[in-house]
Amino acid sequence: MLGALVILTLLSCSSVEPNDAPTCFDGIQNGDESAIDCGGSVCGVCKVEATCSDGVLNGNESGIDCGGPDCELCAPTCTDGLLNGDETDIDCGGPDCDVCQCENGVLDGDEEEADCGGSCPEKCPTCDDGIQNGDESRIDCGDVSICGRCSGSICNTDMDCATRCPFIPSSRTGRCE
Numbered sequence: 001m002l003g004a005l006v007i008l009t010l011l012s013c014s015s016v017e018p019n020d021a022p023t024c025f026d027g028i029q030n031g032d033e034s035a036i037d038c039g040g041s042v043c044g045v046c047k048v049e050a051t052c053s054d055g056v057l058n059g060n061e062s063g064i065d066c067g068g069p070d071c072e073l074c075a076p077t078c079t080d081g082l083l084n085g086d087e088t089d090i091d092c093g094g095p096d097c098d099v100c101q102c103e104n105g106v107l108d109g110d111e112e113e114a115d116c117g118g119s120c121p122e123k124c125p126t127c128d129d130g131i132q133n134g135d136e137s138r139i140d141c142g143d144v145s146i147c148g149r150c151s152g153s154i155c156n157t158d159m160d161c162a163t164r165c166p167f168i169p170s171s172r173t174g175r176c177e
């Protein structure tokens with residue numbers, strides 16, 4: 001029993017370090033610390049001061065080493081949630097980013113028709129919007145299958161016209177009003 005105690009005491013003595021041994025709070029870079037009182041095998045990981053040139057997104061940066069109040073503005077990207085660079089809308093358009101939803105010729109997102117309506121800047125053409133748009137050849141007429149023919153066009157039924165098709169009594173046809 002006494003022998004064991006002696007061995008224990010010897011062991012604990014041998015692990016006690018001299019007074020000037022490196023510690024993690026002596027204010028000196030010693031031992032295997034990579035900086036003062038941090039790093040190495042014993043002390044905690046060193047805290048790195050965020051800088052605009054450390055190659056890491058840290059501090060108040062919005063991108064790696066850019067953005068925020070301290071660093072230079074970030075270069076525009078197609079994923080930064082901002083309308084910048086040559087983009088025609090947020091993160092799309094221009095030579096670098098994908099085609100914007102409202103310009104891709106496809107009915108997608110909340111569009112009412114391809115590339116119009118919903119959240120697109122363009123309203124979809126209608127036959128009563130007072131604007132020549134869509135396939136209309138004049139204001140609100142002329143795209144025969146949708147709005148009907150414009151006034152003066154030959155017609156057979158009211159359905160042919162944007163307005164109506166008054167028959168000429170001597171003829172089987174009329175002209176749209």
Ligand SMILES: [Ca+2]
Binds near residue numbers: 050053054064
């Ligand atoms: Ca940084």
Ligand SMILES: [Ca+2]
Binds near residue numbers: 081
């Ligand atoms: Ca962008």
Ligand SMILES: [Ca+2]
Binds near residue numbers: 100103104108115
């Ligand atoms: Ca679209």
Ligand SMILES: [Ca+2]
Binds near residue numbers: 126127130131133136
């Ligand atoms: Ca129209």
